[in-house]
Amino acid sequence: MSTLDKAADKAAPQAPAISVEGLHKSFGDLEVLGGxxxxxxxxxVVCVIGPSGSGxxxxxxxxxxxxxxxxxxxxxxxxxxxxxxxxxxxxxxxxGMVFQSFNLFPHLTALDNLTIAQRRVLRRxxxxxxxxxxxxxxxxxxxxxxxxxxxxxxxxQQQRVAIARALSMxxxxxLFDEPTSALDxxxxxxxxxxxxxxxxxGMTMLVVTxxxxxxxxxxxxxxxxxxxxxxxxxxxxxxxxxxxxxRTRTFLARVLDPAAAxxxxx
Amino acid sequence: xxEPDTVPAGKPAGRSLTRRQRAKLVRGAQYGVLLAAAAAxxxxxxxxxxxxxxxxxxxxxxQFPDVITTALVNTVTYTALGFAFGLGLGLLLALMKLSSVAxxxxxxxxxxxxxxxxxxxxxxxxxxxxxxxAFQVNINLLVTTMLALGLVGAAYMAETIRAGIQxxxxxxxxxxxxxxxxxxxxxxxIVIPQAFRIVLPPLTNELILLTKDSSLVYxxxxxxxxxxxxxxxRDALNDNLSLTPILVAGLCYLIITIPLGxxxxxxxxxxxxxx
Numbered sequence: 001m002s003t004l005d006k007a008a009d010k011a012a013p014q015a016p017a018i019s020v021e022g023l024h025k026s027f028g029d030l031e032v033l034g035g036x037x038x039x040x041x042x043x044x045v046v047c048v049i050g051p052s053g054s055g056x057x058x059x060x061x062x063x064x065x066x067x068x069x070x071x072x073x074x075x076x077x078x079x080x081x082x083x084x085x086x087x088x089x090x091x092x093x094x095x096g097m098v099f100q101s102f103n104l105f106p107h108l109t110a111l112d113n114l115t116i117a118q119r120r121v122l123r124r125x126x127x128x129x130x131x132x133x134x135x136x137x138x139x140x141x142x143x144x145x146x147x148x149x150x151x152x153x154x155x156x157q158q159q160r161v162a163i164a165r166a167l168s169m170x171x172x173x174x175l176f177d178e179p180t181s182a183l184d185x186x187x188x189x190x191x192x193x194x195x196x197x198x199x200x201x202g203m204t205m206l207v208v209t210x211x212x213x214x215x216x217x218x219x220x221x222x223x224x225x226x227x228x229x230x231x232x233x234x235x236x237x238x239x240x241x242x243x244x245x246x247r248t249r250t251f252l253a254r255v256l257d258p259a260a261a262x263x264x265x266x
Numbered sequence: 267x268x269e270p271d272t273v274p275a276g277k278p279a280g281r282s283l284t285r286r287q288r289a290k291l292v293r294g295a296q297y298g299v300l301l302a303a304a305a306a307x308x309x310x311x312x313x314x315x316x317x318x319x320x321x322x323x324x325x326x327x328x329q330f331p332d333v334i335t336t337a338l339v340n341t342v343t344y345t346a347l348g349f350a351f352g353l354g355l356g357l358l359l360a361l362m363k364l365s366s367v368a369x370x371x372x373x374x375x376x377x378x379x380x381x382x383x384x385x386x387x388x389x390x391x392x393x394x395x396x397x398x399x400a401f402q403v404n405i406n407l408l409v410t411t412m413l414a415l416g417l418v419g420a421a422y423m424a425e426t427i428r429a430g431i432q433x434x435x436x437x438x439x440x441x442x443x444x445x446x447x448x449x450x451x452x453x454x455x456i457v458i459p460q461a462f463r464i465v466l467p468p469l470t471n472e473l474i475l476l477t478k479d480s481s482l483v484y485x486x487x488x489x490x491x492x493x494x495x496x497x498x499x500r501d502a503l504n505d506n507l508s509l510t511p512i513l514v515a516g517l518c519y520l521i522i523t524i525p526l527g528x529x530x531x532x533x534x535x536x537x538x539x540x541x
Contacts, residue, residue, distance in 0.1 A: 066440055093446035103441035107459050117445035120455055162441075169445055 015078040017042045017173045017204040018063055023072035025058055032058045034228040036072070040173070045205045047215035047236070050225035051251055056208040057100075059225070060177050063206065064095045077172050093121060096166030096174040100181050102158040104150040110137070110161045111146035114168045122169065129168075136164040140194050156187030160194055173204035180211055212255055216240050224248045318508070325510040329502055333511075336491060337498035338518050344480040344494060345522075347408060348415025349473050355416055356423030357458070363428050374424065381421035386479045390414045394486040407492055411483050419476050423469060430465035431457055463537045470530040474523045495519060 018040040025033040033055045040046050048056045061067040063074060065081050065088050074082045079091045105113050114133035118124045124132070137143050140160035150158050159179055166174060176195065180188040192214050199205055199218045209215060215222050215236055222239040224232045226247050232239055243249045283291065362374035381389070393414045398404055405413075434457045442452035462469075481496035488497055499515030 064444055066444065089443075089446050089448050092444055095444070097441075097444035099437060099441065101437055103435075103437040105438065105441070105456055105460075107463060116455060117442070117447060120451055121446040165445070 015075065016040060017044065017077055018206060019073075019075045020059070020063070021073045023059070023062060023074065024070045025055070025062060025067060026070045032228050033062070033069075036228075036230060038223065038230065038233075040204060040206055042204055043202045044220045045199045045203075045207065045218055046221045046223060047219040048206065048208045048223045048225060049210070049212070049215060049239075049251070049255075050231075051254075054225045055228040056225050057177050060175050060206060060208050063175060064092050064097055066097075089121075093169055094172045096163075096169060096171035098159070098162050098166055098174065098176045098179045100178040102150070102155070102162045102182070104158055104162055104165070106150050108149075109146065110142065110148050110150070110153070113150070113161060114165050117165070118168055132168050132170075133164070136167045137161075139167065139197075140164045141190070154187060155183045156190045159183065159191045163191070163194055163198075167198075173206070174198065176205065176207040176209070178208050178210065180209070210255065212240060212252070224251070226251070320509050320513045322506075322508045322510040325502075325506045325508045326514055328506070329498075329511050329514045333495070333498060333502075333514055333518060337493055337495045337515065338521070340492060341477065341480055341494040341518075342522065343408070344411045344415065344483055345473070345477045347412035348419055348480065349476050351412050351416030352419030352423055352472075352476070353469075355420035356427055359420060359424035360427035360431060361453075363424065364431060378421045378424055381418055386414070386418045387482050387485065389418055390482045390485050393417075407483075407486060407488075410486060411480070414482075415476055415479060418479065419472060422475075423472055426465050426468045426472065427461060430461035433464050434460045466533050466537065467530045470526055474526055477519065477522055477526075 016039045018038070020036055020038040023033055023036040023038075024031070036055075036059055038046075038059070048059065050056050058067055062069050063076060063081070065074075069082055072082065073080060076091060077094055079086060081088060081091050104110075105116065108116060111130065111133055114136060115124075115126065115129035118129035118132060119126060122129075134143070134146065137146055140163055142157060142160055142164070145153060145157060145161070150161070153161065159182075163174075163179075179195070180191050183191065188211070192211060195205070195207070195214070196218050207215075207219070217236075219236050221233060222236045223230055224239055224243070224245070224247075232243060232245050232248050239248065240252060243252055359374045359377060362370040363378075365371055365374075390410075393405075393410050438456050438460065439452050442456040443449070447455065480494055483492075483494060484497045484500075488494075493501065495515040495518050499511045502511030502514075503509060
């Protein structure tokens with residue numbers, strides 16, 4: 001190991017979990033992100049809120065390079081993912097991601113969904129991978145579903161399996177892309193409970209969500225985005241409880257009490 | 267057609283028909299046509315001749331057990347070899363068609379256009395006679411058959427498999443990549459298994475087509491032990507001056523193809539459950 005690597009190793013524990021500097025992203029002529037700066041500390045839970053089309057999901061997807069940034073630097077756990085020479089597959093192992101549409105592998109059982117990447121990417125033995133997988137199914141409260149195929153599970157169960165799948169890679173941080181938006185209202189609670197539990201365990205989490213009560217209760221920090229920029233960020237009681245910007249207030253009014261907001265607009 | 271005894275209340279009486287009456291009339295007309303066709307065949311065909319030609323039980327009995335132990339077995343062997351080779355080559359071509367390297371796509375497209383466009387018989391002749399002549403090599407019959415059937419089948423299967431790969435939702439690759447899988451690993455572990463489930467029914471149709479194309483192997487010149495169903499039937503036709511062996515051979519093809527059709531239905535049902 002070179003001295004440089006050692007220095008990087010030493011620096012790593014102090015490096016923030018996620019550091020985004022000057023992030024721009026355009027799809028053709030459409031600029032989706034216009035200069036984002038964001039830091040997420042280790043163990044911190046940051047919720048990103050904002051109207052649809054504000055670039056929240058794109059920001060999240062840039063963090064693990066599912067979208068390639070047009071400009072800017074992103075570092076995750078000390079590794080600069082925007083560096084073209086970085087082995088992105090290695091970095092992604094350390095970043096768990098949960099999608100709005102679950103994206104479970106439909107041809108595999110719940111258990112195999114949890115073991116496949118452990119075995120193929122981390123080269124764990126089947127028995128070791130299954131041990132980790134079962135422990136994570138316990139964590140999300142689905143011990144009796146390991147033989148089920150995704151299609152046999154409810155949306156809420158699928159999303160919890162998806163969370164367990166990400167956790168089975170033992171990531172250093174988790175990205176959540178509107179994890180409850182595709183769920184029936186009565187199934188949202190189970191998923192949020194699992195996420196709340198994760199936050200309590202000290203997991204670093206960057207969560208794009210429309211669940212204001214979750215953001216208020218669980219987040220250490222809330223970031224409000226609109227039109228590809230961060231408008232306002234701070235403690236939840238500040239951003240959600242006492243927003244400073246008009247755009248934040250308009251958005252919150254709509255989300256928290258849609259009927260009243262419509263009346264106010266008239 | 268019987269006129270209804272009563273006209274339903276609220277419907278105008280007279281010539282205009284109710285919807286139910288019209289449907290009845292259309293159905294009745296179709297039965298009429300079918301019956302007329304059956305009657306024509308029944309009256310016009312010389313049933314004595316037909317029975318002698320196709321249903322000569324003595325001749326039929328003579329075909330056994332060779333029609334099964336040699337001909338059916340060979341048909342299955344040739345088809346299976348051709349299908350296996352064609353599937354592998356078809357997958358390779360499908361991946362080439364989806365490649366980001368342009369020459370890969372051109373090559374695959376050229377191959378598919380060529381082998382989809384020429385009759386399989388030409389491929390058999392080219393491989394059976396052209397290649398040994400050109401390269402002064404003698405290729406084993408099984409290998410020639412496998413190559414000829416596979417080369418043709420691959421062209422069709424490539425397009426089917428490509429469509430299957432593209433039908434796998436993008437989120438599947440994203441999920442796989444987000445777990446640290448490389449592009450190649452995600453393709454092998456996540457995309458291709460799902461693509462094959464999607465294309466199983468059309469691929470089985472491909473297998474049924476190949477089963478029938480395997481009859482073209484006759485152009486290579488077959489020994490008695492190498493005969494498959496069609497060649498076997500034709501030789502037996504000449505020996506017996508009866509069409510019965512053709513009927514027997516035809517039934518043997520159905521022994522292969524009908525269960526394949528059933529298999530597809532079962533697999534489709536299973537895939538629907540896992541989806």
